[in-house]
Amino acid sequence: MGAFIAKRLALSLLTLLLVSVVVFLVAQVLPGDIGRTILGPYATNAQVAQLDAQLGVDRPLAVRYFEFVRGFVTGDWGTSYLLQQPVRALVVGHLGDSLVLGLFAMILIVPISLGFGVLAAHRRNGFVDRIISITGLSLIALPEFVAGTILLVVFGVTLKWFPVSSAVPNGDPADIVRQLLLPSIPLMCVLFGYISRMARAGTIEALESDYVRTAVLKGLPRRRVLFQHVLRNSLLPSITVISAQTGYLVGGLVVVEKLFNYPGVGSLIYTSATGHDLPVLEAAVLMIAALFTVANLCADLLYGVLNPRIRLTSE
Amino acid sequence: MTPTPPATAALAVGDAPGPGGTARAAQPRRRQVARGLFRSPAFLAGALVLLFWVVDAIFWPFLAPQDPQKVFPEILQGPSAAHLLGTDNLGRDVLSRLLAGASTVLTVAPAATALGLLGGVALGLVTGYYRGLVDDVAMRVVDAFLAFPLVILAVLVLTTLGPSELNVIILIGVTFTPLVARTVRSAVLAQRDLDYVAAARLQGESGPRIMVAEILPNVLGPIIVEGTVRLGYAIFTSATLSFLSLGIQQPSPDWGLTISLGQANLQVAPWIVLFPALALATLVVAVNLVADGLSQAVKA
Numbered sequence A: 001m002g003a004f005i006a007k008r009l010a011l012s013l014l015t016l017l018l019v020s021v022v023v024f025l026v027a028q029v030l031p032g033d034i035g036r037t038i039l040g041p042y043a044t045n046a047q048v049a050q051l052d053a054q055l056g057v058d059r060p061l062a063v064r065y066f067e068f069v070r071g072f073v074t075g076d077w078g079t080s081y082l083l084q085q086p087v088r089a090l091v092v093g094h095l096g097d098s099l100v101l102g103l104f105a106m107i108l109i110v111p112i113s114l115g116f117g118v119l120a121a122h123r124r125n126g127f128v129d130r131i132i133s134i135t136g137l138s139l140i141a142l143p144e145f146v147a148g149t150i151l152l153v154v155f156g157v158t159l160k161w162f163p164v165s166s167a168v169p170n171g172d173p174a175d176i177v178r179q180l181l182l183p184s185i186p187l188m189c190v191l192f193g194y195i196s197r198m199a200r201a202g203t204i205e206a207l208e209s210d211y212v213r214t215a216v217l218k219g220l221p222r223r224r225v226l227f228q229h230v231l232r233n234s235l236l237p238s239i240t241v242i243s244a245q246t247g248y249l250v251g252g253l254v255v256v257e258k259l260f261n262y263p264g265v266g267s268l269i270y271t272s273a274t275g276h277d278l279p280v281l282e283a284a285v286l287m288i289a290a291l292f293t294v295a296n297l298c299a300d301l302l303y304g305v306l307n308p309r310i311r312l313t314s315e
Numbered sequence B: 001m002t003p004t005p006p007a008t009a010a011l012a013v014g015d016a017p018g019p020g021g022t023a024r025a026a027q028p029r030r031r032q033v034a035r036g037l038f039r040s041p042a043f044l045a046g047a048l049v050l051l052f053w054v055v056d057a058i059f060w061p062f063l064a065p066q067d068p069q070k071v072f073p074e075i076l077q078g079p080s081a082a083h084l085l086g087t088d089n090l091g092r093d094v095l096s097r098l099l100a101g102a103s104t105v106l107t108v109a110p111a112a113t114a115l116g117l118l119g120g121v122a123l124g125l126v127t128g129y130y131r132g133l134v135d136d137v138a139m140r141v142v143d144a145f146l147a148f149p150l151v152i153l154a155v156l157v158l159t160t161l162g163p164s165e166l167n168v169i170i171l172i173g174v175t176f177t178p179l180v181a182r183t184v185r186s187a188v189l190a191q192r193d194l195d196y197v198a199a200a201r202l203q204g205e206s207g208p209r210i211m212v213a214e215i216l217p218n219v220l221g222p223i224i225v226e227g228t229v230r231l232g233y234a235i236f237t238s239a240t241l242s243f244l245s246l247g248i249q250q251p252s253p254d255w256g257l258t259i260s261l262g263q264a265n266l267q268v269a270p271w272i273v274l275f276p277a278l279a280l281a282t283l284v285v286a287v288n289l290v291a292d293g294l295s296q297a298v299k300a
Helices: A002-029 A034-039 A045-055 A061-074 A087-122 A127-141 A144-158 A173-207 A210-217 A222-234 A236-259 A265-274 A278-306 A308-314 B006-015 B023-038 B041-063 B094-130 B132-146 B150-161 B165-191 B195-202 B207-218 B220-243 B255-265 B271-299
Strands: none
Touching: A002 A061, A002 A278, A002 B150, A034 A045, A061 A278, A087 A127, A087 A173, A087 A222, A087 A236, A087 A265, A087 A278, A127 A173, A127 B271, A144 A173, A144 A236, A144 B220, A144 B255, A144 B271, A173 A222, A173 A236, A210 A222, A222 A236, A236 A265, A236 A278, A236 B150, A236 B220, A265 A278, A265 B150, A278 B150, B023 B041, B023 B271, B041 B094, B041 B271, B094 B132, B094 B165, B094 B207, B094 B220, B094 B255, B094 B271, B150 B165, B150 B220, B165 B207, B165 B220, B195 B207, B207 B220, B220 B255, B220 B271, B255 B271
């Protein structure tokens, strides 16, 4: 088990390192002259040079990358160009609000998707299975802003059940549902497709295994076979899919938060990218990559704990 | 050439269609796939809707009742006999803009998909055929790519390079390349140890010739399926980027852009955003149903 954890940890760190290089290159190198990008085409060369010196972007790349990583690791994330606020508080605050929205969507949709996935596998190739599969397939394809716009027009504008612009909810459960249900549905649409498909595939595989045949042949009731023998094995692959979706979720949050004016990390990334607010952008993206990596690491470890076969073969 | 464990080779032989995929064997197989497709109502419905939007994207100048840019004095009007789907904040006909708006998404997405297929097939053939170090390095890069949400990458790149249709095409095409390569690679791996490849090699054919003339025709099935699946994602992504104002700019009647701009009048004129949203929904669902039908038919 120790070697397994060490290997996964090393891989995660390597991924994070790669991501930090990508973020740094895209944010700092791609724009060419950062001072020019911020000041626009009408600034004089002297003004641009002065801003570049002030931001420290006239130094060699390797030095800047090292500073960037050191700052991030030691907790000194710099100051926002646009808002003149410390970046860390800004990013952590927005990240928390996004987490509330993302978790709300996950908590609602994971059990629903698993349930429908197992049901589809149970009724394999039948009518119910086809309906679930086609629904999942259609929902996956729906861009978040399309689903969100339709929901806004129907439930926000026409029926007036929900606000058209969502604020961070106060602790009241009714307010949580009121503010978060509409923006979380577009995210849930996409998640439902992925998770239910994986749960279905896993369950079918388990249903076809020898141990299930044995259980059926020795006369156990079908329900008992399903709940005690099949599910423990069939839901394992879903863990990986669910954790992999945290990466998707963040992309989806950018869109949903813009559509619903929700002040999360997605809208922070969008505004800092369009405003060329590099310290905020880099910190936010790196934080998300870190979160994503940790989620995947946890999923891998959980998978290893629940499934001894993986743990043993990798050693 | 790297030695392959016998287990893999045996599996590959069992999975492959006939060695060489001779013309005689291919003909009934193709007919069988076509028959399977026409029996699937989901595929047929998807194909019809997709066909409708493709025809509309090409022939909209003849279909649209008005010039999509023409400004009428009545602004923000609901659906009426004069304007079947209403007018927008500048007094433009929503129906005409809806019909004209299909062309941008149906240009950008297929172009991006074609670019991704081109790069991905080439990379997949090379990594799958030669394996070794190239393969290892390429697949690690693919993994790093997958760890990064595409929308975030797009926001990063397009805000620095500047929003434009061409940049969207290149960005989506480049990000698709490793993903397509992965699929093609695994299909090539199943072929590379078959007898017909060994025969070609003994005959003295060069590596590139074997990849393109021998292996490629035998992995076309998975490539076509991957292409349709990618097209769905390309529509999803390019529409999303339009919505984020990172793609095509005003005054294009593009659906994503129209929805983004229409948010300002959501409360007073919801029809401006509702109809393009429904149009996009039918298009993406149609493409996904077609992709699913194709993959089921090729697998069967």
